[in-house]
Amino acid sequence: MSNDPINLYDYEERAKLTLPHNDWDTIDAGAMDMFTTRRNRTAFEALTLRPRFLRTVEERNLSTTVLGEKISMPVVLAPAGSHMRAHPEGEVATARGAGMSDTLMMLSTSSNCSMEEVSQAASGPLWFQLYHRGYELTEMLVHRAEEAGFKAIVLTVDTPVPSPKERDLRNNTTRTHELGNFRGMDRPRNEISGTDETPGWDVSRTEPLTWSELDWLRGLTQLPLVLKGIRTAEDAHVAVESGVNGIQVSTHGGRQLDMTMGAIEMLPEIADAVKGQAEIYLDSGVRRGSDVIKALALGARAVAIGRPLFWGLAVDGANGVHGVLELMREEVDRAMAYCGQASVEDLDPNLIGIPSDWGSGSRMTP
Ligand SMILES: Cc1cc2nc3c(=O)[nH]c(=O)nc-3n(C[C@H](O)[C@H](O)[C@H](O)COP(=O)(O)O)c2cc1C
Numbered sequence: 001m002s003n004d005p006i007n008l009y010d011y012e013e014r015a016k017l018t019l020p021h022n023d024w025d026t027i028d029a030g031a032m033d034m035f036t037t038r039r040n041r042t043a044f045e046a047l048t049l050r051p052r053f054l055r056t057v058e059e060r061n062l063s064t065t066v067l068g069e070k071i072s073m074p075v076v077l078a079p080a081g082s083h084m085r086a087h088p089e090g091e092v093a094t095a096r097g098a099g100m101s102d103t104l105m106m107l108s109t110s111s112n113c114s115m116e117e118v119s120q121a122a123s124g125p126l127w128f129q130l131y132h133r134g135y136e137l138t139e140m141l142v143h144r145a146e147e148a149g150f151k152a153i154v155l156t157v158d159t160p161v162p163s164p165k166e167r168d169l170r171n172n173t174t175r176t177h178e179l180g181n182f183r184g185m186d187r188p189r190n191e192i193s194g195t196d197e198t199p200g201w202d203v204s205r206t207e208p209l210t211w212s213e214l215d216w217l218r219g220l221t222q223l224p225l226v227l228k229g230i231r232t233a234e235d236a237h238v239a240v241e242s243g244v245n246g247i248q249v250s251t252h253g254g255r256q257l258d259m260t261m262g263a264i265e266m267l268p269e270i271a272d273a274v275k276g277q278a279e280i281y282l283d284s285g286v287r288r289g290s291d292v293i294k295a296l297a298l299g300a301r302a303v304a305i306g307r308p309l310f311w312g313l314a315v316d317g318a319n320g321v322h323g324v325l326e327l328m329r330e331e332v333d334r335a336m337a338y339c340g341q342a343s344v345e346d347l348d349p350n351l352i353g354i355p356s357d358w359g360s361g362s363r364m365t366p
Helices: 008-018 021-028 035-046 090-100 115-121 135-147 166-171 211-218 233-241 263-274 289-297 307-338
Strands: 064-066 069-071 075-077 105-107 126-130 153-156 225-230 246-249 279-283 302-305
Touching (some): 008 021, 021 166, 021 307, 035 263, 035 289, 075 090, 075 105, 075 307, 090 105, 090 115, 090 307, 115 126, 115 135, 135 211, 211 225, 225 233, 263 289, 289 302, 302 307
Parallel strands (some): 075 302, 105 126, 126 153, 246 279, 279 302
Antiparallel strands (some): 064 069
16 A cells, blocks of 8 residues: 555645644634635535547646746645744745746745745745735835845735634644744834734734835836735726736635635636736635646636645655645646646636536625
8 A cells, every 4th residue: 555645635634643733723724714714625616627538638738837937837836924834944845845846936925934045945936925014124025035036026915904813822822933034133023923923913013005005016126916815806907907917816725804705716707807917826725636727717827725835844845845736736637638638728617617606605786
C-alpha cells in the first residue's frame, strides 16, 4: 500500500495530526458559523461537468499566463499570513515549493519571512498581497515589493475590520512569529499586525482605503494592481472603471464575512460585468482538479489555494507544497482529458451543468 498522499484531503488529514491543536484551528477556521466556508465547497459540488469525447486530447496544455507571467498550470498559491505556523522555514519553503511546480506565489503582507527573503528563495513569479496599514507603511511596502522583483500588487479589499476567529478566541491563541516585512521597524504590534490577531482584537485600526484612493495607490508603482475579495458585479464594474488589471473573486476562504454565497457562485455575474477588461482569478474552496476546470470554464484565468498550502507545508515543507500542487496538476490534466479539452485557455461555460437554483442568492429585483 502506498503511503504517499493521493489527494489534498490526505494532506489535510496528515497536517491535522502533525500540527499543534491551536495552529490547526487557526488555519482551518472560518468566520462565525463557517457557513460560507462550507458553501465554497457545496457550490462547487453542485456544478456538474459535461464531457465531450472522440476529440484529440493526447497532448494537453495546462500552461497559461497571469498578467503576462507564464505559469505551468492555472493553479497558484493564495496569500496567507504566518506560514511559520506550519513549518519553521515559513514562506521561504512555500516559495521553493511553488518554484518547483513552476507557478505563482502571492505573498501576504503578514508573512513571517520578509519579502526580500522570499524573493531570494523563489524561482517562479511572485505577487505581493497588500493589507493597507496606513499611507506611510503602504508606500514603504509597495516600493519594497517593486524593488524586490514582485510582479503585481494584490490589494485585499474584503477586510475593512479585523475578523478574529471564534476558535482562536476560545483557544486564546496569540501570534508569536515575527512579521518579517516590518522587521526592525520598532512599530507597536497592533499597527502592523494581521487582521485576525487575538486576543482582544488588538489589531490595526487603520482606516481602510476607498475607491477614490486607488489612484493614489496606483501612483506609487508601475506594477499592475489586482483587487482580491470582490464579491459582486457592482464592485467589479467600479473596479474595471478604476482601471485595475485583475480581480480575484474570493470569500477569503469564508474567514471574514460569514453568510455569503460561495466564491464560485459569484464568478458568473462578475465575469459578465468585467467583459474581459481585467483578468479574473478565483480562490476559496478549490480542492480538486474538477474545481479548477469549473472555475476556468466560468471565466477565471487561474485559481488559488489557501489552506492546502499550509497542509503541504506542515507535512513536508517545500516538498509538501510541491506535492499538493502536483496532485492538483494531475487532477486538472486528467479531468481535461476526460472532458475532451486540450487547452486550459479554451474552456467555456458549455462544459458546465448549472442547476437552475444554483447561485440564486443574487440581488432582489428592485
Ligand atoms: C491561515 C490563513 C491566513 C490567511 N491570510 C491571508 C492574508 O494575509 N491575506 C489575504 O489576502 N488572504 C489571506 N487568507 C485568505 C487566502 O488568501 C484565500 O483567500 C483563502 O485561503 C482561500 O480559500 P481556501 O483556504 O478554501 O483555499 C488566509 C487564509 C488562511 C487559511
